[in-house]
Amino acid sequence: MNNTVILDKNAVRRTIIRLSHEVLERNADMKEVVLVGIKRGGEVVANRVRRYLAQQEGVDIPCAGIDIGMYRDDLVSSFFVPDATVNRFPFDVTDKTVVLCDDVLHTGRSVRAAIEGLFSMGRPKGIQLLILVDRGGREVPVRADFVGKNVPTSRSERIEVDFEELGAAEDRLYITKLGQ
DSSP states (O other): OOOEEEEOHHHHHHHHHHHHHHHHHHOSOGGGEEEEEETTHHHHHHHHHHHHHHHHHOOOOOEEEEOOGGGOSOOSOTTOOTTOOOOOOSSOOTTSEEEEEEEEESSSHHHHHHHHHHHTTOOOSEEEEEEEEEOOOOSSOOOOSEEEEEOOOOTTEEEEEEOGGGTOSSOEEEEEETTO
16 A cells, blocks of 8 residues: 655654644634634544643643534435534633634535534634644635644645554555555
């Protein structure tokens, strides 16, 4: 199998650090900021940004994961949503700046679903999108505010993400050809 590694463990670490600093630079009052990660990979990214900002900058930002299953536009039936959970955060998103995090941005449909989910929980002051890798291929008009790496890919390629928190031996993002 011929996989092209685009971010190894050290590159993921450095990218999270850079993205964390960009969030700090863009938001003057971090007390008004919350982090929300799209489950599963985006939740890992959000937690790492939170942990870095707490350890290195002394900034404690509320953080949670959002399940977008109930908000997907590609479900066959709105009455049956497999494995979807109700979203409850230990904080309110109303009048907060939500930094919405995900691992890979492609069509934009997951982000659209996450935004719908956020608005079902309150009315944020604003939403900023933080993405580890943007692979292009939008189907809806979504643009990330913070991008770790731009990696244009074809429809026959996929970006796979391995995170230690999700059981991988080591962090890594790599491109595979569909069917491999």
